[in-house]
Every structure is written in C-alpha cells, then in structure tokens.
Amino acid sequence: MPELPAEMRARFEREYGLSAYDAVALTASREIAQYYEDCLAVAGKTNFKTCANWMIGDLAARLNKENLEIGESPVSPKQLAGLIRRIADNTISNKLGKDVFDALWNGEGSDADTVIETKGLKQITDSGAIEKLIDEVLAANRKSVEEFRAGKEKAFNALVGQAMKATKGKANPQQVNELLRKKLTG
Numbered sequence: 001m002p003e004l005p006a007e008m009r010a011r012f013e014r015e016y017g018l019s020a021y022d023a024v025a026l027t028a029s030r031e032i033a034q035y036y037e038d039c040l041a042v043a044g045k046t047n048f049k050t051c052a053n054w055m056i057g058d059l060a061a062r063l064n065k066e067n068l069e070i071g072e073s074p075v076s077p078k079q080l081a082g083l084i085r086r087i088a089d090n091t092i093s094n095k096l097g098k099d100v101f102d103a104l105w106n107g108e109g110s111d112a113d114t115v116i117e118t119k120g121l122k123q124i125t126d127s128g129a130i131e132k133l134i135d136e137v138l139a140a141n142r143k144s145v146e147e148f149r150a151g152k153e154k155a156f157n158a159l160v161g162q163a164m165k166a167t168k169g170k171a172n173p174q175q176v177n178e179l180l181r182k183k184l185t186g
Contacts, residue, residue, distance in 0.1 A: 002030070005027055008027045008033055009023040009024060009027045010023075012026060012027060012033075012036075016040070016045065016048040016052075017048055017049075018048065018049075018052055022049075022052045022056065025052075025055075025056045025060075026052060026055060026056070029070070031069070031070045031071050032055070032070050035055065035070050035073075035077050036051060036052070036055055036077075038077035038078070038081075039051045039055070039077040039078075039080050039081045039084070040081070041077075041081075042077065042078050042081030042082070042085075043080075043081035043082075043084040043085055043088075044085070044088075046088075047081075047084050047085070047088055050084050050087065050088065051080070051081070051084055054080060054083070054084060054097075054101075055080070058098065058101055059073065059075065059080065059101075062101075062105060074104070074105050074106075074107060075101065075104045075105050078111075079104050079110075079111055079112065080101075080104075082111045082112035082113065083097055083100050083101060083104065083112040084097075085112070086100070086112050086113070086116060090123060090125060090172060091116060091122060091123060092116060092121055092122065092123050093123050093169070093170075093172065093173055095169055095173075096116075096121045096123060096169060096170065099119065099121060100112050100115045100116060100119075100121060103115040103119060121170070122170070123170055123171070123172050124167055124170045124171045124172065125172045125175060127175065127179065130163075130167075130171050130172070130175055130176060130179055131179055131183075133163060133166055133167060133171070134163055134176070134179055134180050134183055135183075136166070137159060137162045137163045137166060137180075138159070138183065138184075140162070141158070141159055141162055144158045144159050144162075145159070145184065148184055149184070156180070156181070156184070159180055159184075160173075160176055160177060160180060163176045163180060164176060
C-alpha cells in the first residue's frame, strides 16, 4: 500500500528535518515528493533545506510560469542536485546558481558543472584577488569609506555592491563582506 500524504509529510519532517510548511509543499503530490527525494539522493541529506528552497522557490515558480507539471520539468532532479552541490561547496554563489538554473532550464548544458565551465560562472574565492579588488573599490569610493567610518552602515553595503559589481557577481559574498570590513575597521 502506498504511503499516505499525512504519513509522508510526517516522515519528511522527521527524516529530513523539514518545517511543516516545507513538508506540506513537497508532498503536495507523489511526483513532487519523488522529485525531492531523487534530488536529495544526489545532493546529499545535508542539503535538505537547500533542495526544499530551490524546489519550492525557483523550480515551482518556473513550472507555474510555463504551466508545466513537475514531471515535465526540463531540469531533472539530478541536474538540480548538481547545482545545489556546487552552491554547497562554494563553487558558485546562490545568485550565480540562478544563472545556472536558467541555463539548465533552457537546455544550455547537460549538468551544472558544464554550464559553470562554459559560461565562466565559477565563484572567485582567492582572498588575494578579492583583496586587490577591494583596495581598488576603496580607492575609487572615498566618500563611501568616509561615510562608513562616520557610522553610516549603508555606506558599507554600497561598497559591498561595488565590489560585487566589479567581479560581475562572481566573488564569494561572505569573503567580500569579511575582507571589506577588516580593511575598513583594521
């Protein structure tokens, strides 16, 4: 006898640590639940929340927009899992993940790694390269530096934005924040 929806929801909460909201969304149909479990089998159970977020967010929105069912998705569970793994290992940021997702959706690559390579989307994590870039941003944005040092936190966000813009969004955002704050306060 197949698992009943209420039992499946309870199992998703218990086994994967999902919130009740996520469990309800991911068990709305047997096909959605299967897609989630297939995705998780490749992405790894530690990525349970990221898989849920991508399915409930970007994937559901795109399916809805194109009036498709989960079984008609151009992005397979394995492809989505590959994307999630690259976000988890910091090869790409979540923001760049959206570009990879779009490419997969449009058939521009067989998997996340291929798309990342062909489109040059690999995240910059070299601290030296990021520091050099931050120095350039600080030199070009003296006014924002002065405003930050005068206590205006919004100026810091503007500097982060400039640094991310200079790398076309490829720098690791967490590293940019840490290195920038260190340079401004150190």
